[in-house]
Amino acid sequence: MATPFDEMTIAGHDCRPAYDLVKAWLENHDMETLRHRSQEAELLFRRIGITFAVYGQAEAEERIIPFDVVPRVLTMGEWQRLSQGLTQRVRALNAFLADIYGPANIIKAGIVPADLIYQNPYFRPEMIGVKVPRSIYVPISGIDIVRVDAETFYVLEDNARTPSGVSYMLENREVMMRLFPDLFSEHRIAPVENYPDELLLTLQSLAPESAPGEPTVVLLTPGQYNSAYYEHTFLADRLGVELVEGRDLFVRDSIVYMRTTQGPKRVDVIYRRLDDEFLDPLVFRPDSALGVPGLMAAYRAGNVTLANAVGTGVADDKAIYTYMPEIVRFYLGEEPILKNVPTWRCREPEALAYVLDHLPELVVKEVSGSGGYGMLVGPAADSETIEAFRAKLKAKPEDFIAQPTLALSTCPTFVGNGVAPRHVDLRPFVLSGSDQVRIVPGGLTRVAMREGSLVVNSSQGGGTKDTWVLDDPTPADSPPGTPSSTAEVTTMEHQVSDQARSQSQSQSQS
Amino acid sequence: MRIKISHETHYRYDTPATLVIQILRLTPRGHAGQFVSDWRIEVSSDARLQKSEDPFGNIVHTFTAEGPVEELTVTAAGEVETEETHGVINGAIDRLPLGIYLRDTPLTEPTPDLCTFARDTMAASDGTSLDALHRLNAAVHQHIRFDTRATSVATPAATAFEEGHGVCQDLAHVFLTAARSVDVPCRYVGGYLLRSDGQNEQEAGHAWVEAFVPDLGWVGFDPAHGIAATEAHVRVATGLDYLGAAPVRGTRYGGTSETLDVAVSVSSRNPAGGGIQ
Secondary structure, X not given: OOOOOEOOEEOOOEEOHHHHHHHHHHHHOOHHHHHHHHHHHHHHHHHHOOOEEOOOOOOOOEEOOOEEEEEEEEEXXXXXXXXXXXXXXXXXXXXXXXXXXXXXXXXXXXXXXXHHHHOOOOOOHHHOOOOOHHHOOOOEEEEEEEEOOOOOEEEEEEEOOOOOOHHHHHHHHHHHHHHOHHHHHHOOEOOOOOHHHHHHHHHHHOOOOOOOOOOOEEEEOOOOOOOOHHHHHHHHHHHOOEEEOHHHEEEEOOEEEEOOOOOOEEOOEEEEOOOHHHOOOOOOOOOOOOOOOOHHHHHHOOOOEEEOOOOOHHHHOHHHHOOHHHHHHHHHOOOXXXXXXXXXXXXXXXXXXXXXXXXXXXXXXXXXXXXXXXXXXXXXXXXXXXXXXXXXXXXXXXXXEEEEOOOOOEEEEEOOOOEEEEEEEXXXXXXXXXXXXXXXXXXXXXXXXXXXXXXXXXXXXEEEEEEEEEOOOOOOOOOOOOOOOOOOOOOOOOOOOOOOEEEOOOOOEO | OEEEEEEEXXXXXXXXXXXXXXXXXXXXXXXOOEEEEEEEEEEOOOOOOEEEEOOOOOEEEEEEEEEEEEEEEEEEEEEEEEOOOOOEEOOOOOOOOHHHHHOOOHHHOOOHHHHHHHHHHHHOOOOOHHHHHHHHHHHHHHHOEEOOOOOOOOOOHHHHXXXXXXXXXXXXXXXXXXXXXXXXXXXXXXXXXXXXXOOOEEOOEEEEEEEXXXXXXXXXXXXXXXXXXXXXXXXXXXXOOHHHHOOEEEEEEEEEEEEEEEEEEEEEOOHHHOOOO
């Protein structure tokens, strides 16, 4: 593997211009001060209560994601190119979903194999023919980006279901501003604080046509046992909308209502952080107590908007990912601005043969896995792990893709005994409304805290950083980010229903 | 054949429910071998039935009954004329790509045993898909003993197959799983059966499957009886499994101790057909 590209330092130890101030700042602070600030940061996060649960660990403890006080910096020029690429990518994702749940032209054209779509576990036949407001299936996406050199950004993964992590982007910025106010006065750092306003505008823009001028938006959570519950409460609070669970909503005559102390209130847009299969026990898993019976009927009738739409998981599947460059060309007639990581589809015999021969060099991923689970990082794995993976791969090659082990870029990171380069990725959040695509400059930078590690997932011990998009110092530029008015939203007390809900008994067919 | 059908589903709650919401797939549609001459669907409660169509082409009614609901009866009844087509379905509403019918569902998850069973059974055929499916139908019929107490609506195919008993929907699920494991598109069919033994009053509707045969189209197989679907089979709804074609799926808010009674009556209107009128 080549020497990774460090975002602060040019080989030869010069500092890249974007990092001039950060470098000076690092030189002016001794390690003791950085350690002290790191502890303060941790204390702040603990006080806020920002934690997450790690699945697959017996104790399922609530953890704090490590926060690194050294910011990651992108220039406005770099950001603008990224932002154009992200906009293009999300337009293509939406067009793809509208097509596969509609005329399926991309299958007829022989570009994406039918079985990859129709037998995909995240494809929902129930969505065929459903009219989705303005054909925006993915109002909220998180696109994972990695960088390998000064010029090249790759898309590592599209997250089109219920991407999480935006609360960290916002909290990281708040904590940084409290800890290092001087840094913010010395830099022209594009704001991210307006994300909740942009999200609310996006959600409102997608309200059903029958909704009133000021549509009622709610955030639907699976509840406090979900690993991202903190983010759900945080976002509902910042959006100024009700945080509801399935039991707080009900459907009558294909209209969704929220129970409130003033009686039922019609709901127009549901920002749902609940997976498809739990949404409606009358259509999906009958044993789901988390969803809203009849929700899909209301949705099909066009009386409520779900964000994201149902069935978007098929677009962020790792097998479909490999077709994204073709998908962009097919729907937009444009060359993709952002590249995919070169990927072998193990379902193809030649690719499989290559992958089996080169396992120690490759990263192999399960097509339906996420969060860094079910993944082999060849260079970091012992031979026993590699052989175990080889057996899995041979048994079901179609379940896997493989990629070269990328030399992910590194950023200076405080690691206890000093500042050292650590690998990073970036998850910007892309909002697609009926009127426009909105992206706040920046996103969530995840950092692999262990030396040499490429796994940035928080479930695997990764940390986060504040991400700065630095405006060019030329005064002629307009200030970054569009100021947006904060919509007035009345919060309403709602009473949690204590009524038990039960599935009607089913009759067998004999 | 003229077949008269009545299907009553009755719910009673010890303490009344405050709200009941149900979706019904209880309305047959016509195709080349089936003409629906008369059909009605009613709910005892003062509720508005909203009619729609699902992606599988089924007619779906949704209703919300507001409480207090102590009792609720859903009635579907009417007359259907059928013709013998030896299981071949022509002219049915069918908008979905065939690939959809190869999907696994939680109720039709394949197991190694089921895949082997499918391969071995169908390998003995003369090489045509139709013959292979007839063999599969017979094998499922033989493998699973009919037993109404052994399984529930939530029993997956793998369990029914392993235990070797179940009701018609279990046999249908085993057939679906086996056929899909060898890449034959296959779907679940819910409906009614006019029984030849004169047993008109039945405890439940019937279920079978349809498999896609190249050059022929969809063909109905009834593994519970080990035969192809006949003019005695009245098709109501199709789906990937029971849940996609279930006559009633519902939820109630509040209410305790639900009691469910189902009364299905299927009789022939032809004097020669052994009708009971």
